[in-house]
Amino acid sequence: MDSLSLAVEAVVAVAPVPPQAFADELLHAARQRAASHDESSLEALQALAGLPAEAFLASLGATLHYPVLDGAALFAATPLFERVSLAQALKREFVMLRHGERDIGVFADPFDDARLAWIDECLQGAPLYLVLADDLRAFLAKHEEGFHAVASLQAEAGAGGEHESLESLSLTSIAEDSSVVIKLVNSTLYDALKMHASDIHLGMTGSGLAIKYRVDGVLAAIGKVAGQELADQVLSRVKVMAELDIGEKRVPQDGRFKIAINGRQIDFRVSIMPSIFGEDAVLRVLDKQDLADRVQGVRLEALGFADETLVALRRLACEPYGMVLVTGPTGSGKTTTLYAMITEINHGVDKIITIEDPVEYQLPGVLQIPVNEKKGLTFARGLRSILRHDPDKIMVGEIRDPDTAQIAVQSALTGHLVFTTIHANNVFDVIGRFTQMEVDPYSFVSALNAVLAQRLVRQACPDCAQPYTPTLAELREAGLDARALQDHRFVRAAGGGRCRGSGYRGRTAIAELLRLDDDLRQMIVERQPISRIRELACSRGLRLLRASALELVREGRTTLEEINRVTFVA
Numbered sequence: 308m309d310s311l312s313l314a315v316e317a318v319v320a321v322a323p324v325p326p327q328a329f330a331d332e333l334l335h336a337a338r339q340r341a342a343s344h345d346e347s348s349l350e351a352l353q354a355l356a357g358l359p360a361e362a363f364l365a366s367l368g369a370t371l372h373y374p375v376l377d378g379a380a381l382f383a384a385t386p387l388f389e390r391v392s393l394a395q396a397l398k399r400e401f402v403m404l405r406h407g408e409r410d411i412g413v414f415a416d417p418f419d420d421a422r423l424a425w426i427d428e429c430l431q432g433a434p435l436y437l438v439l440a441d442d443l444r445a446f447l448a449k450h451e452e453g454f455h456a457v458a459s460l461q462a463e464a465g466a467g468g469e470h471e472s473l474e475s476l477s478l479t480s481i482a483e484d485s486s487v488v489i490k491l492v493n494s495t496l497y498d499a500l501k502m503h504a505s506d507i508h509l510g511m512t513g514s515g516l517a518i519k520y521r522v523d524g525v526l527a528a529i530g531k532v533a534g535q536e537l538a539d540q541v542l543s544r545v546k547v548m549a550e551l552d553i554g555e556k557r558v559p560q561d562g563r564f565k566i567a568i569n570g571r572q573i574d575f576r577v578s579i580m581p582s583i584f585g586e587d588a589v590l591r592v593l594d595k596q597d598l599a600d601r602v603q604g605v606r607l608e609a610l611g612f613a614d615e616t617l618v619a620l621r622r623l624a625c626e627p628y629g630m631v632l633v634t635g636p637t638g639s640g641k642t643t644t645l646y647a648m649i650t651e652i653n654h655g656v657d658k659i660i661t662i663e664d665p666v667e668y669q670l671p672g673v674l675q676i677p678v679n680e681k682k683g684l685t686f687a688r689g690l691r692s693i694l695r696h697d698p699d700k701i702m703v704g705e706i707r708d709p710d711t712a713q714i715a716v717q718s719a720l721t722g723h724l725v726f727t728t729i730h731a732n733n734v735f736d737v738i739g740r741f742t743q744m745e746v747d748p749y750s751f752v753s754a755l756n757a758v759l760a761q762r763l764v765r766q767a768c769p770d771c772a773q774p775y776t777p778t779l780a781e782l783r784e785a786g787l788d789a790r791a792l793q794d795h796r797f798v799r800a801a802g803g804g805r806c807r808g809s810g811y812r813g814r815t816a817i818a819e820l821l822r823l824d825d826d827l828r829q830m831i832v833e834r835q836p837i838s839r840i841r842e843l844a845c846s847r848g849l850r851l852l853r854a855s856a857l858e859l860v861r862e863g864r865t866t867l868e869e870i871n872r873v874t875f876v877a
Contacts, residue, residue: 378803415440511584549577611815629756630719663704703727719754734821752828765811771803796863817855
């Protein structure tokens, strides 16, 4: 009996159907599908079996006498690329790992005899484990992104040998060929775009360069480049691309550049900062096409707001005049929220004008103006000009200075609906920001309809999240009472193939929305303490950011660890 027939027996063992007829039919169908769909026998069998992936894997391992390794254990193990290189691992879909205190081999497809013979040579007596194909590919893809430049460096530098790591490459040969550095930088940029990173961090260390990407708001270590000489050349290459002074290493520098990848124009903003080891660089990725793909036709309900917040935002978007302020840190989704609100009211009967720095996504039927401070087009100057262009609705990308704040308030008081953002920690800190800008409190509260403070919270990956009971110390740290948690579904982010080992997949918005009424306006004009304003607002139904985050925890959609990272304990 061949291995595919054995695998069919494994499926039949857990399938709720008559065994023999199902086995014969499934065996025939799997072989036909594998031949016609240009896929492996394993993939064909998985597609036809209709079983949960974990059940399929467990039964397959039991039938073929292979131990099974789950996704969490796979991503927690250390790859041994010195024994089987990353290039070979990707080619053969097999990897050697350090699991606990011993070395093991991991593979997903037991039906390729040639591959099994090659694997047997690599094992050298180590045990062989089965994993899900998706988990193994995600594991290798994660390491490919970190070491994508290694293969290029090996080829260019002539280091020779598949089993050499980046650290073992000859720095002399690398230094002699600038194209190697160019390829390394290009690979880093390309991999960041593949991972939808918002920022690339290139940090000098005592021994070389550390590369990190910010993905879903969290920094992830991707790889290291050994050697100070190579690290300096990488930083110099970035400075050349951004048209900065490569000879100046004592003061910060800022620049920007564009590259074309797969027919798309990608903008990068570059910040260079001197450090004790040389220089650090942070590249902000501004992929307008990626944003367009994600927010095209986006509606407010797609952002994840609670139902009551959603209803209130829709009502605010339809007000005839006034100001709607959205606040939050960089990368918290403020612009996307404003775009969604504008999209909902963009019916062609109102003149809608935006001024942004930069224009992140083109809104059909909306006049969008990019700020150009070098030419003198600031937010304040652009907003003055917009008011002479007969607008009905105005979006101001950000209030940065007193002039812009004053004009935005006056615009809202003279019959326009103004959407704008400002940097503050919560809805109450916004009041202090406008006070610092010396905006008249009476004019400010008369113009202001509402303030929305928002954050983006990573959601626990539904494929690998595990039920979890927090300790009393963890509950106290989160400000929770253990006696009132009967209906909570706590989960832990375990990490698996679908989420690249992070334990999280996707983000959702949480918010606190302060709508002003006469009493709140009066308290602000009288400059009463923020604590009293907060007390009155909460008594009238204001739901704070922390409460919104805890609701996600209660539903099992995220973890205590994640909300503690994003919000303050009240």
